[in-house]
Amino acid sequence: MANVLILSLLSLIIIFLLLTALKRAKRRQLQSIPSPPGFPIIGNLHQLGELPHQSLWKLSNKYGPIMFLKLGNVPTVTLSSSETAKQALRDHDLLCCTRPSLAGGRELSYNNRDISFSPYNDYWKELRKLCTQEIFSAKNIQLTQPIKDEEVKKLIDSITESASQKTPINLNEKCLALTVSIVCRTAFGVSFEGTVLSNDRFNKLIREAFEMMGSFSASDYIPYVGWIIDWFTGLQGRREKSAKDLDAFYEQIIDKHKEEKEVENEDFVDSLLRLEKEEAVIGNGKFTRNNVKAILMDILLAGIETSAGTMTWVMAELARNPRVMRKVQSEIRNRFGKRELISLEDIDQLHYLKMVIKETWRLHPPAPLLLPREVMSEFEINGYKIEAKTQIHVNVWAIGRDPDTWKDPEEFLPERFLDSNIDTKGQSFELLPFGGGRRMCPAMYLGTVMVEFGMANMLYHFDWKLPEGMVVEDVDVDEAPGLTVNKKNDLLLVPAKYLDN
Numbered sequence: 001m002a003n004v005l006i007l008s009l010l011s012l013i014i015i016f017l018l019l020t021a022l023k024r025a026k027r028r029q030l031q032s033i034p035s036p037p038g039f040p041i042i043g044n045l046h047q048l049g050e051l052p053h054q055s056l057w058k059l060s061n062k063y064g065p066i067m068f069l070k071l072g073n074v075p076t077v078t079l080s081s082s083e084t085a086k087q088a089l090r091d092h093d094l095l096c097c098t099r100p101s102l103a104g105g106r107e108l109s110y111n112n113r114d115i116s117f118s119p120y121n122d123y124w125k126e127l128r129k130l131c132t133q134e135i136f137s138a139k140n141i142q143l144t145q146p147i148k149d150e151e152v153k154k155l156i157d158s159i160t161e162s163a164s165q166k167t168p169i170n171l172n173e174k175c176l177a178l179t180v181s182i183v184c185r186t187a188f189g190v191s192f193e194g195t196v197l198s199n200d201r202f203n204k205l206i207r208e209a210f211e212m213m214g215s216f217s218a219s220d221y222i223p224y225v226g227w228i229i230d231w232f233t234g235l236q237g238r239r240e241k242s243a244k245d246l247d248a249f250y251e252q253i254i255d256k257h258k259e260e261k262e263v264e265n266e267d268f269v270d271s272l273l274r275l276e277k278e279e280a281v282i283g284n285g286k287f288t289r290n291n292v293k294a295i296l297m298d299i300l301l302a303g304i305e306t307s308a309g310t311m312t313w314v315m316a317e318l319a320r321n322p323r324v325m326r327k328v329q330s331e332i333r334n335r336f337g338k339r340e341l342i343s344l345e346d347i348d349q350l351h352y353l354k355m356v357i358k359e360t361w362r363l364h365p366p367a368p369l370l371l372p373r374e375v376m377s378e379f380e381i382n383g384y385k386i387e388a389k390t391q392i393h394v395n396v397w398a399i400g401r402d403p404d405t406w407k408d409p410e411e412f413l414p415e416r417f418l419d420s421n422i423d424t425k426g427q428s429f430e431l432l433p434f435g436g437g438r439r440m441c442p443a444m445y446l447g448t449v450m451v452e453f454g455m456a457n458m459l460y461h462f463d464w465k466l467p468e469g470m471v472v473e474d475v476d477v478d479e480a481p482g483l484t485v486n487k488k489n490d491l492l493l494v495p496a497k498y499l500d501n
């Protein structure tokens with residue numbers, strides 16, 4: 001009897017000790033997300049480099065798919081695998097779907113009055129609903145298709161001219177010109193031509209804006225003195241200039257809209273101006289001219305660079321992979337014979353083209369770290385605790401190169417999507433070019449349509465050759481810094497007309 005008692009007591013003690021040890025181990029694990037060592041004050045800021053998504057990818061190869069960094073005094077977590085991204089963007093989305101207020105975004109978005117940089121609140125919900133109904137809906141995309149047809153025809157005409165002279169064209173510029181015209185006309189009801197800006201100045205303005213929004217500003221991370229660093233480095237001055245130049249452009253768009261509106265009924269810009277006139281209260285504040293301009297900024301910047309950048313990357317990868325170029329062109333040409341325009345309806349039949357675009361997004365997601373999120377209420381990923389106020393960066397660029405998910409990740413191989421149900425709608429966490437969860441891109445359909453429609457026609461109407469003296473190996477995939485990552489060097493290709501329609 002005494003033996004049984006002693007045995008039971010011993011068992012209880014052992015169970016108690018085991019439970020305490022387990023609890024301690026869990027607490028220890030919760031406290032220490034793997035993290036590269038940093039310096040006092042700046043923490044890990046110096047490790048970000050010019051292209052943070054690439055530096056963070058290299059670090060995550062060493063420290064793992066969930067990694068903690070101290071950027072100055074800001075706790076930051078990066079997620080670099082589909083599994084950790086899924087936990088943040090799906091399982092705990094509601095706990096981390098606000099945005100941190102960062103200097104670059106704040107300056108260019110009239111103090112976070114747009115959708116992208118707005119915190120998660122009623123204002124954001126109402127704006128997102130308004131924009132979804134008025135411009136991102138499938139119905140509106142169908143309604144504005146004639147405008148897209150017209151703009152693509154103009155693009156084909158201008159490339160035909162270069163083709164007749166056998167001169168190389170700058171694909172970055174052509175693609176941007178197409179998306180600017182489509183977005184200005186379909187969303188704002190005005191044409192871009194005739195604004196104060198030449199195409200060249202506009203391209204520079206847009207690039208600068210993205211660089212400013214994507215720049216890691218010292219004032220965001222180093223309290224009290226950070227702004228002095230930004231002032232000395234010239235970042236503050238550049239940001240202010242960029243905001244001022246863009247402001248002048250939006251004012252002009254609003255004036256032009258009043259003069260040359262294309263439709264009778266109230267359009268999107270009219271709705272915004274009406275809200276301003278009525279001094280409507282959205283969220284907690286009055287809707288003013290600054291709100292109108294912040295929203296124009298969002299549509300313009302979020303819409304044009306992402307789509308144009310994708311098209312340029314598609315063309316760069318095709319120029320580097322002639323086998324894929326031939327195959328995608330054969331698909332379009334064999335299916336449709338002689339055509340003036342490959343229409344929106346035709347695109348559904350172009351399965352290989354869709355795979356080429358997906359493969360491009362895998363390797364070149366336009367926003368490689370999505371937009372930063374901030375934790376509102378603590379939660380756990382892989383057993384690690386992530387505290388409130390931590391910034392989260394989902395490294396979709398790294399996820400696209402994860403050898404645990406993708407075979408031969410560095411190879412451009414659209415066929416990998418054959419018989420695969422991975423899509424870009426935010427549920428396949430291996431491929432997130434539009435992000436996921438509540439903050440996912442609301443214009444995924446519009447963006448996809450612009451890219452597929454533009455690409456189908458450019459590939460149908462023209463063969464694309466490298467300029468004299470260049471070989472396939474010379475086509476680089478170097479990246480330019482910024483919130484969206486574009487090709488650093490111009491992509492120059494010589495078009496040759498396929499058929500004389």
Ligand code: HEM
Nearest residue numbers: 116302303306307367370371433434435436439441443447
């Ligand atoms: C190929 C085209 C596009 C790509 C790849 C793309 C990608 C993205 C990404 C990655 C985000 C951030 C998502 C996140 O943080 O989880 C985003 C947000 C956003 N995008 Fe797009 N986008 C594209 C086209 C467009 C277009 C055409 C528009 C508008 C005309 C647009 C408007 C927005 C807006 C307003 C947001 C902010 C959403 C929010 O914070 O609630 N995008 N986009």
